[in-house]
Amino acid sequence: MVKQKSDAPEIEPFEGPAGGWGSVRSLAEILPRERVGPEALRELVRQNKPDGFQCVSCAWPKPKHHHPAEFCEEGAKATAWELTSYRTTPDFFQQHTLTELRDWKDYDLEQNGRLTHPMRYDAATDKYVACSWDEAFAEIGATLRPMDPKSVVFYSSGRTSLEASYMYGLMARMYGNQNLPDSSNMCHESTSVGLKAAIGVPVGTTRLEDFETCDMILFFGQNVGSNAPRMLHDLRSCRKRGVEIVTFNPLKERGLERFTDPQNPIEMATLGETNISTQYHQVKAGGDLAAMMGIAKFLVEWHDAAIAAGQPPVLDTTFIAEHTHGFDAFVASVRAADWDAIVQESGLPKAELEESARLYAKAKAVLAIYGMGLTQHVKGVENVRMVVNLLLMRGNIGKPGAGPTPVRGHSNVQGQRTVGITEKTELVPVERLEKQYGFTAPREKGLNTVEACRGVIDGSVKAFVALGGNFLRAVPETEPMEAAWTKLDVSVQIATKLNRNHLFPGKVTYLLPCLGRIESDVQASGPQIVTVEDSTSCIHASRGKAHPASDHLLSEPAIVGALAKQLLPPNPKIDWDAWVADYALIRDAIEETYPKIFPDFNNKLFKPGGYWKGNKASERIWLTESGKAEFLAPSGLCATGFDDAEGRFRLMTLRSNDQFNTTIYGYHDRFRGVKGTRDVLFIHTEDMTAAGLSDGQIVALESDAGDGITRRRDGLIVTPYDIPRGCLGAYYPECNVLMPVEHYAEESFVPAAKSVPVKIVAG
Known part of the structure; x- marks a missing residue:
C-alpha cells in the first residue's frame, strides 16, 4: 500500500442526528476500505456478546440482554481496523527509512496495515529489519538487565487484558521499579484521585441497571456520539420514560442533541429521532466548576428559605449528617461565592443555572456522567470533587439510579489499575505479592506519565518498554519529546500497527508485533480467553476467533512472559511458561493476589453483563480517613489554571x-x-x-x-x-x-x- 492523500477539505454544517443512516453509511464505507472479508462480518456479530470478544475501543458496559448488533459505529471501525487485510511486512521497511516515514500522517502509517514480523532498528540504514523472536528477547534482556531499574519505564495501553497487565506489572516490580504509567494517567487519573479522596473508591459507583431507575442525568464534558456511542441506547431509553438529561458542554455535540437508533426499523424508515438533552448549556472550557457552584448556590438558598418557612428541606440533611464530613466548610464557600463571578466564569446566564438547579432539586435519583472535559484541566480533581459535592447534597450516592458515572476511554484502562498497573504503592497489595512470589517489592513511588516525559527530556529515563499505545504521540511537549526519544538506550514497542512512536528509535530498538484481541490465541493448552473490566467495574471474558494477521505474531502474555524470563532471575514460585501455556493459571494468580475482588475468578468469566467486582461507596461504606464521604470547598471558580488575558x-x-x-x-x-x-x-x-x-x-x-x-x-x-x-x-x-x-x-x-x-x- 502507498501513502494515501486526504480529500480536498470540505467544511459545512451537518444537520442529521447521531446514529441513523449516517452510521450505516460510515460502516459501509470502512469495511471495503479495509478490504475485510466475510470473517469480519462474522466477528461483528460476536462483538460485545457472551462468548464473543469485547470491543477493542471504548469501555462502555455490555448489557445482560444484548441487541442483535451490539456494536456502534466507532466499535465497528475498530474491528475493521484490526481485521484489515493490509499488511506492513519486512519488505515495506526495506523500501522506507524511518526519516522518510516521519513525513507520513498518522492515518497513513496505521492504514498501511498489520505488522507481521518482529523488527530490529538498524542505524546504519535507518530502517527496520526482520529478526527472530529469540534474538529480540535476548538482546532486550541483555541490555535491560544491567541498567538501573529506576531509569526504565514500563508503559501500557488501556487495551491490554487483565492477564497481560497483571504479568506486566509483576515483571516491573520484580525487576525493581513501579514506573508503570498508562493511558489512565492521560485521562481519568483525576477521577481516581478525586473519587478516592471523596468517597473512598477510585471509580464510579453506578452500573448499567441504574439507567433504568434514575429520573435525572447530569452530563458534563463527554462527547457520547463519538467516544461511547453505545451509551446512546441507554440515554434514548431514559428519554423515552421521561428522564431529564441536563448537559454542560462547550460544544453542541450531536449525540447529546438527537439520536436515531440504527437498530430500530421504524425510526430508520421514518427518519425518526429522539431528543437526548432536555437542557443544553454551553459552558466555557474550564467553567464547569463555576456552573456547578451556581447550582449548589441555588440549592443552598432554596434550602435556607424552606427551613425558614417551615417547609421540607431541599438538601438531604439526614444523609449529610449521617454520611458526610466537611459540609459546613463547603456550604460556607457556596454562600461566599459571588453570582457575577459565577456567571462570568461559567459563561452561562444565571437563569440557565437556575433551570438546571430546579430540576435537580426535585429529582429523586440522579446520575452524574462525565468525561475528560472535566478531568483534563489544571483543576480537574476539583471538578470531580465538585460533581461529588452536588451528589452528596441530595444523597445521590449509594442508592439505585444515582451516583458518579465517569466514562472511561480505553476498553480495559480501569481494569489495568485493578490488577496493579500503577505507580502508587498504596494501590497494590505489595506484601501479598512478596509472599506470593518471594521477592522484595519496591516501595518508592514510580513515574507517572508527566514524570516519565520529564525523565525522557532530561535524560534520567534511559529505556522505555511500551505494551501497546502510541505514547510519544499522545503526550504533551511533542517536539522536545521526539528529539529526546532518540537518545534512549532502549525502546521496545509492542504493537499491532505502525505508529509515529515507532519512527523515533533509541540506540537499541525493537518493534514487536502482537495478536489483536479479536484474533484466535492458541497456546499449549488450547484456545485462550482474556478478560477486561468496563467503566462500571464489571469483568467480561473475551474470546478471539479471527485468523491471526500473521503466523509470526505472539500474544501479549507470551511476549511479556518471554521478556520476564530474560529480564529476571529464575524464581521457583513463578512459572512464566506455564502461565503462557494456560491463561487460567494467570487468573488463579490474580485471584490469589486479589481474593476479595476476584473470588472464583475462572468460574465467573461468561456471566451475561459481566460480573461486578463490587463497590463499597455504592453501599454507603466510605473508605476514607474520616469514615464518611468528604465534601470539598473548591479553591476557585475556574479550572483552567491560568488567567484570561488580551489575545489569549x-x-x-x-x-x-x-x-x-x-x-x-x-x-x-x-x-x-x-x-x-x-x-x-x-x-x-x-x-x-x-x-x-x-x-x-x-x-x-x-x-x-x-x-x-x-x-x-x-x-x-x-x-x-x-x-x-x-x-x-x-x-x-x-x-x-x-x-x-x-x-x-x-x-x-x-x-x-x-x-x-x-x-x-x-x-
Missing part, C-alpha cells in the same frame, strides 16, 4: 468521530461537518471578527503559557463554529505540540488538554 484563548483539543484516541480512521468528522482534513481551528464568529480573521483563512496557534518556550502549530483553517467566546477547538493529537508538559492537573498529573493557553497568529 482557551484551546480544547478534540477527537473527531473518525478516530479513537491517537488512532485516525479517516478524515471525516461527520458531526462537525468537516471532511478531508484535520487542520481545523473552530472559533466563535465574534472572536473571528474581533481578531480580524476570515472564514477559511490559514493561521497558526502559538503557546501562550508564559514560560518563554516557543510552541507552534501551523496550517489551521479558520472555521466559524458554535463555541463559547474565548474558547477554541482543534484536533488531538496534532495540537499536543502546543501543550507544555508542566500544564497538568494538580494532584493527578493529567495533561490539561481541555484548556491550553494559546494565541492566534495570522499567516
Whole structure:
C-alpha cells in the first residue's frame, strides 16, 4: 500500500442526528476500505456478546440482554481496523527509512496495515529489519538487565487484558521499579484521585441497571456520539420514560442533541429521532466548576428559605449528617461565592443555572456522567470533587439510579489499575505479592506519565518498554519529546500497527508485533480467553476467533512472559511458561493476589453483563480517613489554571468521530461537518471578527503559557463554529505540540488538554 492523500477539505454544517443512516453509511464505507472479508462480518456479530470478544475501543458496559448488533459505529471501525487485510511486512521497511516515514500522517502509517514480523532498528540504514523472536528477547534482556531499574519505564495501553497487565506489572516490580504509567494517567487519573479522596473508591459507583431507575442525568464534558456511542441506547431509553438529561458542554455535540437508533426499523424508515438533552448549556472550557457552584448556590438558598418557612428541606440533611464530613466548610464557600463571578466564569446566564438547579432539586435519583472535559484541566480533581459535592447534597450516592458515572476511554484502562498497573504503592497489595512470589517489592513511588516525559527530556529515563499505545504521540511537549526519544538506550514497542512512536528509535530498538484481541490465541493448552473490566467495574471474558494477521505474531502474555524470563532471575514460585501455556493459571494468580475482588475468578468469566467486582461507596461504606464521604470547598471558580488575558484563548483539543484516541480512521468528522482534513481551528464568529480573521483563512496557534518556550502549530483553517467566546477547538493529537508538559492537573498529573493557553497568529 502507498501513502494515501486526504480529500480536498470540505467544511459545512451537518444537520442529521447521531446514529441513523449516517452510521450505516460510515460502516459501509470502512469495511471495503479495509478490504475485510466475510470473517469480519462474522466477528461483528460476536462483538460485545457472551462468548464473543469485547470491543477493542471504548469501555462502555455490555448489557445482560444484548441487541442483535451490539456494536456502534466507532466499535465497528475498530474491528475493521484490526481485521484489515493490509499488511506492513519486512519488505515495506526495506523500501522506507524511518526519516522518510516521519513525513507520513498518522492515518497513513496505521492504514498501511498489520505488522507481521518482529523488527530490529538498524542505524546504519535507518530502517527496520526482520529478526527472530529469540534474538529480540535476548538482546532486550541483555541490555535491560544491567541498567538501573529506576531509569526504565514500563508503559501500557488501556487495551491490554487483565492477564497481560497483571504479568506486566509483576515483571516491573520484580525487576525493581513501579514506573508503570498508562493511558489512565492521560485521562481519568483525576477521577481516581478525586473519587478516592471523596468517597473512598477510585471509580464510579453506578452500573448499567441504574439507567433504568434514575429520573435525572447530569452530563458534563463527554462527547457520547463519538467516544461511547453505545451509551446512546441507554440515554434514548431514559428519554423515552421521561428522564431529564441536563448537559454542560462547550460544544453542541450531536449525540447529546438527537439520536436515531440504527437498530430500530421504524425510526430508520421514518427518519425518526429522539431528543437526548432536555437542557443544553454551553459552558466555557474550564467553567464547569463555576456552573456547578451556581447550582449548589441555588440549592443552598432554596434550602435556607424552606427551613425558614417551615417547609421540607431541599438538601438531604439526614444523609449529610449521617454520611458526610466537611459540609459546613463547603456550604460556607457556596454562600461566599459571588453570582457575577459565577456567571462570568461559567459563561452561562444565571437563569440557565437556575433551570438546571430546579430540576435537580426535585429529582429523586440522579446520575452524574462525565468525561475528560472535566478531568483534563489544571483543576480537574476539583471538578470531580465538585460533581461529588452536588451528589452528596441530595444523597445521590449509594442508592439505585444515582451516583458518579465517569466514562472511561480505553476498553480495559480501569481494569489495568485493578490488577496493579500503577505507580502508587498504596494501590497494590505489595506484601501479598512478596509472599506470593518471594521477592522484595519496591516501595518508592514510580513515574507517572508527566514524570516519565520529564525523565525522557532530561535524560534520567534511559529505556522505555511500551505494551501497546502510541505514547510519544499522545503526550504533551511533542517536539522536545521526539528529539529526546532518540537518545534512549532502549525502546521496545509492542504493537499491532505502525505508529509515529515507532519512527523515533533509541540506540537499541525493537518493534514487536502482537495478536489483536479479536484474533484466535492458541497456546499449549488450547484456545485462550482474556478478560477486561468496563467503566462500571464489571469483568467480561473475551474470546478471539479471527485468523491471526500473521503466523509470526505472539500474544501479549507470551511476549511479556518471554521478556520476564530474560529480564529476571529464575524464581521457583513463578512459572512464566506455564502461565503462557494456560491463561487460567494467570487468573488463579490474580485471584490469589486479589481474593476479595476476584473470588472464583475462572468460574465467573461468561456471566451475561459481566460480573461486578463490587463497590463499597455504592453501599454507603466510605473508605476514607474520616469514615464518611468528604465534601470539598473548591479553591476557585475556574479550572483552567491560568488567567484570561488580551489575545489569549482557551484551546480544547478534540477527537473527531473518525478516530479513537491517537488512532485516525479517516478524515471525516461527520458531526462537525468537516471532511478531508484535520487542520481545523473552530472559533466563535465574534472572536473571528474581533481578531480580524476570515472564514477559511490559514493561521497558526502559538503557546501562550508564559514560560518563554516557543510552541507552534501551523496550517489551521479558520472555521466559524458554535463555541463559547474565548474558547477554541482543534484536533488531538496534532495540537499536543502546543501543550507544555508542566500544564497538568494538580494532584493527578493529567495533561490539561481541555484548556491550553494559546494565541492566534495570522499567516
